[in-house]
Amino acid sequence: MGYFHERKNVDAYIRMAEGYDGRELIDVLKMHLPAGSTVLELGMGPGKDLDLLAETYIATGSDYSSVFLELYRETHPDADLLKLDALSIETERKFDSIYSNKVLHHLARPDLGRSFSRQRELLTPNGLLMHSFWHGDKQEEFHGLCFVYYTEDELLSAAGPGFEVVALERYTEIDDDDSFYALLRKTG
Numbered sequence: 331m332g333y334f335h336e337r338k339n340v341d342a343y344i345r346m347a348e349g350y351d352g353r354e355l356i357d358v359l360k361m362h363l364p365a366g367s368t369v370l371e372l373g374m375g376p377g378k379d380l381d382l383l384a385e386t387y388i389a390t391g392s393d394y395s396s397v398f399l400e401l402y403r404e405t406h407p408d409a410d411l412l413k414l415d416a417l418s419i420e421t422e423r424k425f426d427s428i429y430s431n432k433v434l435h436h437l438a439r440p441d442l443g444r445s446f447s448r449q450r451e452l453l454t455p456n457g458l459l460m461h462s463f464w465h466g467d468k469q470e471e472f473h474g475l476c477f478v479y480y481t482e483d484e485l486l487s488a489a490g491p492g493f494e495v496v497a498l499e500r501y502t503e504i505d506d507d508d509s510f511y512a513l514l515r516k517t518g
């Protein structure tokens with residue numbers, strides 16, 4: 331069983347992430363994605379970003395951990411939630427945007443490109459991706475979870491030619507410029 335599939339680890343993550351959310355990323359997304367658009371969040375975790383997205387968008391939350399989904403459901407009985415792995419994203423639905431905040435670094439490096447290809451299939455024409463990453467070139471493993479760090483160039487190469495860059499910026503989560511976000515538009 332994976333780390334985020336156990337309640338005690340989910341509780342520990344929620345305590346650790348207190349005070350953090352993706353407001354800065356969502357504010358950037360709002361400059362490019364019209365209100366009322368559909369947004370799928372991958373790896374929603376406790377759902378703080380999903381709450382923010384839902385203020386402006388028709389937001390669908392997802393995670394591969396039923397523990398996070400069930401916890402969120404307790405306080406949001408009508409929320410639109412899907413159990414999805416960020417690699418395979420097995421849904422027939424299409425979205426104007428796909429969003430994640432510090433999730434895709436848990437995919438093995440060769441799987442990131444596969445996830446981007448699948449995301450491209452699920453986006454409506456000119457749809458937008460907004461994803462955040464830890465910046466760097468190392469790879470670590472904690473509690474059986476993979477943490478892959480990316481440079482901007484590596485990230486764009488994983489995304490492939492089917493996207494154009496709308497914004498690519500460093501920001502600070504814990505240490506100076508330890509993170510970056512990529513806002514990419516589907517082309518073609």
Ligand SMILES: C[S@@+](CC[C@H](N)C(=O)[O-])C[C@H]1O[C@@H](n2cnc3c(N)ncnc32)[C@H](O)[C@@H]1O
Binds near residue numbers: 372373375
């Ligand atoms: C670091 S937490 C971030 C949670 C949330 N986005 C936030 O900002 O608080 C990583 C989240 O991604 C989920 N996750 C990790 N790997 C995943 C995968 N392959 N597919 C879907 N969700 C995944 C975990 O269950 C967890 O909720």
